[in-house]
Amino acid sequence: MIPLTAIVLAGGKSSRMGRDKALILIEGLPLLQLVCRVAGSCADTVYIVTPWQERYEHLILPKSQFIQEVALSVEPEQKLSSHGPIVGFAQGLAHVQTEWVLLLACDLPKLRVAVLQDWKAELDTVEDDVIAALVYHVKGWEPLCGFYRRRCLPTLLEYINQGGRSFQEWLKQHPVKVLPLADPEMLLNCNTPEDLPSL
Numbered sequence: 001m002i003p004l005t006a007i008v009l010a011g012g013k014s015s016r017m018g019r020d021k022a023l024i025l026i027e028g029l030p031l032l033q034l035v036c037r038v039a040g041s042c043a044d045t046v047y048i049v050t051p052w053q054e055r056y057e058h059l060i061l062p063k064s065q066f067i068q069e070v071a072l073s074v075e076p077e078q079k080l081s082s083h084g085p086i087v088g089f090a091q092g093l094a095h096v097q098t099e100w101v102l103l104l105a106c107d108l109p110k111l112r113v114a115v116l117q118d119w120k121a122e123l124d125t126v127e128d129d130v131i132a133a134l135v136y137h138v139k140g141w142e143p144l145c146g147f148y149r150r151r152c153l154p155t156l157l158e159y160i161n162q163g164g165r166s167f168q169e170w171l172k173q174h175p176v177k178v179l180p181l182a183d184p185e186m187l188l189n190c191n192t193p194e195d196l197p198s199l
């Protein structure tokens with residue numbers, strides 16, 4: 001198996017949920033802990049990118065390291081928590097040493113290790129010019145549960161420095177491999193209190 005790093009994003013505002021999604025209990029486990037456990041079954045190292053690591057230091061997070069997210073020079077300090085997942089990803093990616101990285105949101109309670117392992121097994125056959133391998137659906141790419149090549153960092157930074165904040169818009173500019181997904185439930189992400197009872 002190829003060496004892999006995972007990045008878990010835990011710097012969102014959870015404004016629709018009304019409380020920090022990373023700490024919501026799913027079958028007794030804080031969601032961030034659950035996602036990092038899945039990430040750790042596929043990757044050798046897990047980076048948790050967040051501006052508020054003190055909230056999560058008490059969790060059991062094997063193989064994991066925090067990456068302290070910082071404000072961009074173009075943004076005032078108070079905008080730190082709203083600069084969005086693409087900026088958090090870029091700050092995490094700057095630390096990655098492996099060719100491929102698995103990017104995960106922290107609000108994915110239905111992740112399946114077997115599916116991620118199947119996807120991982122395909123990575124060594126991905127064409128050289130491809131920058132990411134992701135699930136595609138009618139609304140576009142699923143950017144927060146899939147794989148990126150480390151060498152996409154320069155184009156990602158260029159896009160961000162020009163003011164871009166949309167994964168969809170950035171991904172449109174590059175070749176991306178489509179990953180198969182038989183059961184879309186795995187990508188269920190919990191955004192509102194109404195998403196919780198179904199879990």
Ligand SMILES: Nc1nc2c(ncn2[C@@H]2O[C@H](COP(=O)(O)OP(=O)(O)OP(=O)(O)O)[C@@H](O)[C@H]2O)c(=O)[nH]1
Nearest residue numbers: 009010011012013014015016049084085088105106
């Ligand atoms: N590190 C980091 N992660 C982020 C940032 N914005 C969103 N995320 C993460 O990206 C993932 C998807 O985010 P959303 O589902 O939109 O969650 P959110 O932004 O916390 O929630 P809303 O405020 O309700 O939109 C979650 O894992 C968030 O924690 C950010 O600025 N930095």
Ligand SMILES: [Mg+2]
Nearest residue numbers: 107189190191
């Ligand atoms: Mg979400």
